[in-house]
Amino acid sequence: MIKLVKEGGASARxxxxxxxKRSQEAGRQVESAVAEILANVRENGDRAVREYAAKFDxxxxxxxEIPREELERLAxxxxxxxxxxxxxxxxxxxxxxxxxxxxxxxxxxxxxxxMGQRVRGLARVGLYVPGGTAAYPSSVLMNxxxxxxxxxxxxxxxxxxKNGKPNPDIMAAALTAGVDRxxxxxxxxxxxxxxxxxxxxxxxxxxxxxGNIYVATAKxxxxxxxxxxxxxxxxxxxxxxxxxxxxxYLAADLMSQAEHDPMASAILLTTSALVAxxxxxxxxxxxxxxxxxxxxxxxxRNFGAVIVxxxxxxxxxxxxxxxxxxxxxxxANPMEYIGRLDNAGSVFLGNYSPEPLGDYFxxxxxxxxxxxxxxxxxPLSVDSFVKKSSFISYTREAxxxxxxxxxxxxxxxxxxxxANSIRVRKEE
Numbered sequence: 143m144i145k146l147v148k149e150g151g152a153s154a155r156x157x158x159x160x161x162x163k164r165s166q167e168a169g170r171q172v173e174s175a176v177a178e179i180l181a182n183v184r185e186n187g188d189r190a191v192r193e194y195a196a197k198f199d200x201x202x203x204x205x206x207e208i209p210r211e212e213l214e215r216l217a218x219x220x221x222x223x224x225x226x227x228x229x230x231x232x233x234x235x236x237x238x239x240x241x242x243x244x245x246x247x248x249x250x251x252x253x254x255x256x257m258g259q260r261v262r263g264l265a266r267v268g269l270y271v272p273g274g275t276a277a278y279p280s281s282v283l284m285n286x287x288x289x290x291x292x293x294x295x296x297x298x299x300x301x302x303x304k305n306g307k308p309n310p311d312i313m314a315a316a317l318t319a320g321v322d323r324x325x326x327x328x329x330x331x332x333x334x335x336x337x338x339x340x341x342x343x344x345x346x347x348x349x350x351x352x353g354n355i356y357v358a359t360a361k362x363x364x365x366x367x368x369x370x371x372x373x374x375x376x377x378x379x380x381x382x383x384x385x386x387x388x389x390x391y392l393a394a395d396l397m398s399q400a401e402h403d404p405m406a407s408a409i410l411l412t413t414s415a416l417v418a419x420x421x422x423x424x425x426x427x428x429x430x431x432x433x434x435x436x437x438x439x440x441x442x443r444n445f446g447a448v449i450v451x452x453x454x455x456x457x458x459x460x461x462x463x464x465x466x467x468x469x470x471x472x473x474a475n476p477m478e479y480i481g482r483l484d485n486a487g488s489v490f491l492g493n494y495s496p497e498p499l500g501d502y503f504x505x506x507x508x509x510x511x512x513x514x515x516x517x518x519x520x521p522l523s524v525d526s527f528v529k530k531s532s533f534i535s536y537t538r539e540a541x542x543x544x545x546x547x548x549x550x551x552x553x554x555x556x557x558x559x560x561a562n563s564i565r566v567r568k569e570e
Contacts, residue, residue: 238505263293268336286319292527302328393424
């Protein structure tokens, strides 16, 4: 069911190298199909969107936008207990992200020079939300709340309908998070409509949110026309565990990510051969009762492993090399490792901080870098939804004082017009 690598060293290294090559790159056929969709939507607007909605979404709605009254009516169909859980999660997410907000600033010098930075939210952001078999209200909260805190002027959501009806849970999450407008459109054509704008759907400055390979490919091809959050790969979890870890918990947490996708990766690095064997046995036992059993089994067969490491230091080294999306530390003193774990999207410390806590409720964002990109990318945050401009104000005397240096640097680069811009003021 899952690979068990009982000795560290070369065997573990070989498997780590295999995992680093895991990818979900779109093939030429997907790239070509998406490019055709984007071009059609750009040229034909609503007409193309409706054609693709009829083809891919099970029908084109009468109105692409869901009116506010209808949005509220649909949201009211959601389970009240679920809506209350959404509300409590939203409070935690708001509290965490409110601490990330930056302020504009300026500084003055004695010579009268003023410099600073202006920080403001983007004018309009598009949020893509899957609405079919993978409908995730939690992702609405995680994407929309930091955008609103950042000061985004208008937050527009695109989500496909299922069986001709919008998902009430998604609508409830949109209201809870403060989404301004909702459109019934999905897929690559929905992403294209957000990027280019149509007669009904406004053009946005940035597109965020998860989706299938066609949505991810559309975002990738549209980067530059609009900004995007990231190119998300298959989900992944890496757990570091010593001999004190509970194998029952470890197995449950590995499967919490394996159930996402057959391409998902679930890896345990432990210093204990006994914990490794007991975790493998727990996987066999627990999976039998889970609704996504077949997906979990395929994921664990393809990209799952339990690896016995010679030490926690070796395990930490592998973790930094793999740069996982989710990293759990189940050890006697998990806090001692936080300063050494440099490459991870989000770190979960201790036996009672499982990954689903971060997915749904704790507050930190669950939109995280995947496929090793945590080496250089960060989680979605308030910073993802702002733009910054610097400003400069020099006095005549301050410019004169700096003029020789500027002219010298400009002429060294062969940019004589730059130098002239300074010289004409110096000679005045």
